[in-house]
Amino acid sequence: MASVTLEKLWKKYGDVEAVCGISLDIADGEFMSFLGPSGCGKSSTMRMIAGLEEITSGNIYFDGDLVNKVRPRDRNVAMAFETYALYPTLNVYENLAFPLRAARWSDTDVDKRVREIARILEITDLLDRRPTHLSGGQQQSVGLARALTRAPRVFLMDEPISHLDTRQRGRMRAYLKRLHIELGYTMIYVTHDQEEAMALADRVAVMDLGLLRQVGTPDEIFHNPADTFVAGFVGEPPMNFLECEYGQEEGRHVLRHNGITIKMPPHSEALVQRGAIPQRVTLGIRPFYIDIGLEKSARHTIPAEVFVVEPLGDMTVVSANVLETRLQIVTAPDFRAQPKQTLWLAFDPARTLLFDAETGHALTNQA
Amino acid sequence: MLELRSLTKKFGKTVAVNNLSITCKECEFLVIFGPAGAGKTTTLRLIAGILQPTSGEMYFKGQSLANVPPEGRNMSMVFENYALYSHLSVYENLAFPLRARRYRDDEVQRLVQRMAGILQISELLDRRPGFLSGGQRQRVALGRALIREADVYLLDEPISHLDAKLRHRMRGELKAMCAEKDATVIHVTHDSREAMALSDRVVVINKGRLMQLGSPDEIFYRPANEFVAGFVGEPPMSFMDMEYAVEDGQPVFRISENDVRLPASSEVEAYVKEKGPPDTFRLGVRAVDVSASPSADEIHNVPGEVFVTETLGHRNLLTAKLGKNLVQVVTPPELTFEVKDTAWLDLGPDNLHVFANGLAIAHPRPRTS
Numbered sequence: 001m002a003s004v005t006l007e008k009l010w011k012k013y014g015d016v017e018a019v020c021g022i023s024l025d026i027a028d029g030e031f032m033s034f035l036g037p038s039g040c041g042k043s044s045t046m047r048m049i050a051g052l053e054e055i056t057s058g059n060i061y062f063d064g065d066l067v068n069k070v071r072p073r074d075r076n077v078a079m080a081f082e083t084y085a086l087y088p089t090l091n092v093y094e095n096l097a098f099p100l101r102a103a104r105w106s107d108t109d110v111d112k113r114v115r116e117i118a119r120i121l122e123i124t125d126l127l128d129r130r131p132t133h134l135s136g137g138q139q140q141s142v143g144l145a146r147a148l149t150r151a152p153r154v155f156l157m158d159e160p161i162s163h164l165d166t167r168q169r170g171r172m173r174a175y176l177k178r179l180h181i182e183l184g185y186t187m188i189y190v191t192h193d194q195e196e197a198m199a200l201a202d203r204v205a206v207m208d209l210g211l212l213r214q215v216g217t218p219d220e221i222f223h224n225p226a227d228t229f230v231a232g233f234v235g236e237p238p239m240n241f242l243e244c245e246y247g248q249e250e251g252r253h254v255l256r257h258n259g260i261t262i263k264m265p266p267h268s269e270a271l272v273q274r275g276a277i278p279q280r281v282t283l284g285i286r287p288f289y290i291d292i293g294l295e296k297s298a299r300h301t302i303p304a305e306v307f308v309v310e311p312l313g314d315m316t317v318v319s320a321n322v323l324e325t326r327l328q329i330v331t332a333p334d335f336r337a338q339p340k341q342t343l344w345l346a347f348d349p350a351r352t353l354l355f356d357a358e359t360g361h362a363l364t365n366q367a
Numbered sequence: 368m369l370e371l372r373s374l375t376k377k378f379g380k381t382v383a384v385n386n387l388s389i390t391c392k393e394c395e396f397l398v399i400f401g402p403a404g405a406g407k408t409t410t411l412r413l414i415a416g417i418l419q420p421t422s423g424e425m426y427f428k429g430q431s432l433a434n435v436p437p438e439g440r441n442m443s444m445v446f447e448n449y450a451l452y453s454h455l456s457v458y459e460n461l462a463f464p465l466r467a468r469r470y471r472d473d474e475v476q477r478l479v480q481r482m483a484g485i486l487q488i489s490e491l492l493d494r495r496p497g498f499l500s501g502g503q504r505q506r507v508a509l510g511r512a513l514i515r516e517a518d519v520y521l522l523d524e525p526i527s528h529l530d531a532k533l534r535h536r537m538r539g540e541l542k543a544m545c546a547e548k549d550a551t552v553i554h555v556t557h558d559s560r561e562a563m564a565l566s567d568r569v570v571v572i573n574k575g576r577l578m579q580l581g582s583p584d585e586i587f588y589r590p591a592n593e594f595v596a597g598f599v600g601e602p603p604m605s606f607m608d609m610e611y612a613v614e615d616g617q618p619v620f621r622i623s624e625n626d627v628r629l630p631a632s633s634e635v636e637a638y639v640k641e642k643g644p645p646d647t648f649r650l651g652v653r654a655v656d657v658s659a660s661p662s663a664d665e666i667h668n669v670p671g672e673v674f675v676t677e678t679l680g681h682r683n684l685l686t687a688k689l690g691k692n693l694v695q696v697v698t699p700p701e702l703t704f705e706v707k708d709t710a711w712l713d714l715g716p717d718n719l720h721v722f723a724n725g726l727a728i729a730h731p732r733p734r735t736s
Contacts, residue, residue, distance in 0.1 A: 037530065122691075165557075166601060170602050170603055171693070173677070174675045174686045174693065174695075177677065178675045192530075193531075195679060198677070198679055198680060200677070217678075218679075222678075222681075232532070235680055238535065286681065307539060308539045311583055311584070312560055312563045312583075313563055313584075313587035314587075314655040317564070339543065339546065
């Protein structure tokens, strides 16, 4: 396995800048997700690492060695795609052994390797079977196993499970993560699905418009997003934003949204002391951290008019308007309300994030 | 209001819709929910009159639809492939159904502007469909179907091609819009959250057959069979294969290849007494219905081996191994487990669904928050 270093990496297609000078260190054995919307440059970055795409400028190193000029097949990277065509005439064992035999492994090594991978993916019982005698889920496990048998320096995956149904996707996600824990491969995983990126990775690199917006652990990007883009892209339902003005009321520092007063979060105190809070602030609060009251109270001070209520079984999502701004609130599964009904909201101050309304950059870190 | 009686549609030897009987009430939002190839779109096309049933009947307000051509049914449909007029602007595409019904120009303009605002396509009104993204085209198609009055709106995956954020938003807009106009809607989707969020009732179908028809709460809390149980809800329900036995006079479930015993409820005992032991007994566990603890206690008394944990931000997802079964449990973010540790689960009968030969015979006790 190898570490991967990206240094001021650029990719231009004619006038289009797909990747704009990103720098990133991926540790040996790390699981790194590249997350972003379509066109953010995540796949171009991966293809440059694989050597399938020419680098416009910048450098890529494996274990400190420059690989810019190394041909794809000599980089010893493996790339997994969504569909794995298994050889129907070979049994599962020989399907897994095939890439190893092609790389001239000895029979003993092949056997050891095939059995190790089969054990982790729990397909040992299937080794004698032909692919046609496997269920859909078993075929996927075997396909993944075959992609993983050969130990490459870097393992690259581009949306490998995005077209599976929810059930199979959840299952493959768990196996993929377990495989990474047991094998310790350096893995780079491209996805537009924020939940998948969070669930799998040691760290997530969030990209937009060819730029790296934030690199951090799943907890960091979820709880302390660097800017409003990351904040809005990670998490479902997405984070709510409310445009506010910073001011003082009866000697207290407060945020105001068109006459509605909102408490400053406790973690913003240092910022207040330094006088570093801009006039215009974007407040960010996730749907999970808003509490609903049916009456106005000392805690529930923000009036909101119900737009729609969506029961989802394990939770209910309420969409409600605070003046002109639509917010979503996740609440108990049995909560019901009528459209146009007034609710009173309380934002959890410890979970309230502040962003500079001008730049979108985060102003505070949650404790 | 709209009744399907024993509706069957065959394409050659393939049975796309198999003896389907459902009724859609007036002003109801009915969702047809199932996996790819379930027969959802075929059902919608039969209702629209684009396809003719092989057998069975359909009634609208008591009148047979057998000899009513599509244009004689006052139904407005969104097609999965959008079917927009490529030579017309977005504005004219939206205006088309109104002009065809001789709406006045100022009325057309008001309705088009309003619909475009709701669907967030106001800035696209001058463009032709060819210059739109897939998600934009899909919203135009939805707007064109909803802009006019119709007895029934037939929506085939109308928001499936939008990105996650927009889909979320449009789901709410669609629900609010249909509620406001008291529309009768039949909506096809393969997305369980969409089915739950939008519907008054859900028709769950698989391989052309009706699996369950019920309110979102019914299909979530009281799924009729393993198919519905496993297909509704996210993360999906985990299943465990069990052996039933009576030990020391107590009915118990044994997890295959594991020493663990779970008490079986009186419903299970009664079932076995009446019908004998089924070929398969499976337990269904919803990730939100059970909890995990790093140490054993009175309720967390079933040991599982931590297979993997996933960080999802506001909560974590723990996958534990019990015998050969993988069971997923939602855990609070502050609770951490290491791979191969023991996680103790509260798999009491009150938290589990029980399936005998694939059919539900017991459900968790209803919880109150």
